[in-house]
Amino acid sequence: MDTTKLIKGLHHVTATVNDAQEDYDFYTKVLGLRLVKKTVNFDNNQVYHFYYGTEMGTPGTIMTTFPYKGQDVRIGTLGTGQVAITGFSIPISALDFWKDRLQASNIEFGQVEIMGNPTLRFQDPAGLFLELVANDDDDRAPWTGTAIPPAMAIRGFYNVTLSIAEVGSTFEFLEQEFGFTKVTKEGMVTRYQVEGGGPGRLVDIRDDHELDRGKNGIGTVHHVAWRVESDEALHALRARLVDELGLKVTEIKDRKYFHSIYFRIPGGVLFEVATIPPGFSVDESLDELGNELKLPDWEEANRTQIESVLPKIN
Numbered sequence: 546m547d548t549t550k551l552i553k554g555l556h557h558v559t560a561t562v563n564d565a566q567e568d569y570d571f572y573t574k575v576l577g578l579r580l581v582k583k584t585v586n587f588d589n590n591q592v593y594h595f596y597y598g599t600e601m602g603t604p605g606t607i608m609t610t611f612p613y614k615g616q617d618v619r620i621g622t623l624g625t626g627q628v629a630i631t632g633f634s635i636p637i638s639a640l641d642f643w644k645d646r647l648q649a650s651n652i653e654f655g656q657v658e659i660m661g662n663p664t665l666r667f668q669d670p671a672g673l674f675l676e677l678v679a680n681d682d683d684d685r686a687p688w689t690g691t692a693i694p695p696a697m698a699i700r701g702f703y704n705v706t707l708s709i710a711e712v713g714s715t716f717e718f719l720e721q722e723f724g725f726t727k728v729t730k731e732g733m734v735t736r737y738q739v740e741g742g743g744p745g746r747l748v749d750i751r752d753d754h755e756l757d758r759g760k761n762g763i764g765t766v767h768h769v770a771w772r773v774e775s776d777e778a779l780h781a782l783r784a785r786l787v788d789e790l791g792l793k794v795t796e797i798k799d800r801k802y803f804h805s806i807y808f809r810i811p812g813g814v815l816f817e818v819a820t821i822p823p824g825f826s827v828d829e830s831l832d833e834l835g836n837e838l839k840l841p842d843w844e845e846a847n848r849t850q851i852e853s854v855l856p857k858i859n
Contacts, residue, residue, distance in 0.1 A: 546781040549724035554739050554746040555702045556772035556803070556819045557596070557607035558631050561621060562671035563763050565593050565612035565856045571670050572597040572608060575650050576633070577693035580835035581825050582802065583858075586611050590844055591854050599688045599701060602802075602825040602834065604772040605745035606685070606701030610671075613763055614856075620672075621762030625710040625753050626813025628766035630666070632676040634683045634703035634744040637663065642697040643677050660731050672764030678703040683744040704747035705769050706734070707814050708759065712752045714811035719748070722785070723771075750812075758813065768807065770817035776804055779820055801841055802827065 562568045572578050572595070581602035586592040592613055598606040608631065623629065635643060640663055647654045647667060654667035665677040680703065687698030709715050712735070719725040725737040725748070733753070739746035761767055773779050779797060783806050786792045794808040805819035828839050838855070840848060 546778070548782050548785040549722065550740065551773045551778045551782050552723045552725075552739055552771045552818070553774060553821075554605050554772055555705065556604040556770040556817070556821075557598075557609050558628065558702070558705060558766055558769050559609045559611070559817075560631075560671070560673050560766045561618065561761060561763050562610045562612050562669070562673070564614045564670070565595075566858055567670045568595065568610050568612050569858050572610070573691070575646070575652070577688065577691040577698055578606075578608065579688040579690060581607070582829075582839060583835055583837070584801075584839045584841075585844065585851060585855070587798075587800065587841055589616075590840075590847065590851050592616060593855060593858075596802075596825065596835075599686065600690070601831065603685070603701065604803075604819070604821050611767070612856075619760070619762040621765030622757075622760040623674075623708075623765060624757045624759030625708045626809075627708050627759040627761075628705050628769050628814065629708040629751060629753075630674045630676055630706040630749075631766065632664070632678045632703040632705065634685075634700040635677045635679055635698075636683070636696065636700075637679040637681050639697040640665070640677075640679045642694075646693075660729060660734075660736060673766065676703070678744075680744065685744070701745050703744045704736075704749055706749040706751055707769075707812065708751050708753045708756065709812040709814070710754050710756065710758070711812065712750055712754075715750055715814075718811050719750075722790070768815040768817050770805065770819045772821050773818055774821055776820055779804060779806065779818060782806075782818060 578597035582596040584594045586594045595610045597608045654665050663679045683700040685700045689695045728736040735750045803819040
């Protein structure tokens with residue numbers, strides 16, 4: 546199997562954040578995303594794992610967060626080896642709507658032009674850097690279950706920006722192992738795309754050779770996940786990374802809604818590669834997504850204790 550053709554685009558972005566209620570309010574009530582799954586961190590059942598996205602939680606639309614308030618987790622340090630900015634896709638006609646909406650929510654923002662796209666840049670309550678990238682190249686359906694008019698709503702991810710100290714080895718990896726192609730360069734940022742390109746298939750590599758290495762913590766992205774179509778593809782990619790390249794890669798993890806592996810690319814960013822199936826409707830109907838706390842099977846016996854520790858979300 547040609548593993549350079551397996552990556553189909555972004556799957557999700559996972560960040561370490563602060564307060565669960567303010568996180569929920571921001572991503573659902575301000576950005577208008579759907580809470581498609583409310584579960585726990587599979588490695589720490591005292592912390593929520595929220596998945597926000599469009600109606601079905603389609604891969605390429607999913608922002609996920611770990612609200613670690615009260616867990617003695619440090620404030621993160623932004624720097625190299627991290628996802629520096631997460632970009633969401635909006636229609637060009639929605640730009641003024643989002644300016645007004647951010648202002649009404651008392652969120653400071655700046656408008657910049659990035660590679661031809663008008664872009665609004667701001668931070669979420671935990672300090673994550675986000676962008677709304679205006680474009681007319683996105684035909685994905687938005688989540689329509691909010692007060693935001695569908696014509697103005699977020700379509701999913703547009704891109705992610707990686708902060709890298711030595712970009713050469715990152716370029717080489719993305720080209721040779723993921724099959725990404727270089728699109729353009731603007732200043733210190735080089736854009737790559739998955740085959741086909743377009744929103745949800747773009748990654749920007751920012752040359753930050755003068756910055757220190759970042760440290761994970763509240764207000765930073767923990768990892769970025771890329772999607773593959775099947776378990777067969779995931780196994781093939783893992784074999785290539787481990788057996789032929791000698792990279793340190795986790796065993797395949799069962800995350801209930803997808804299967805995945807984790808590893809660090811040259812440049813230090815933590816990548817996850819996740820399958821598209823089975824999806825978020827394996828334990829809830831489409832209409833009920835995100836309504837109840839869902840636990841992995843091995844945690845069901847601990848449900849009462851887990852629910853007593855987790856903060857209440859309104």
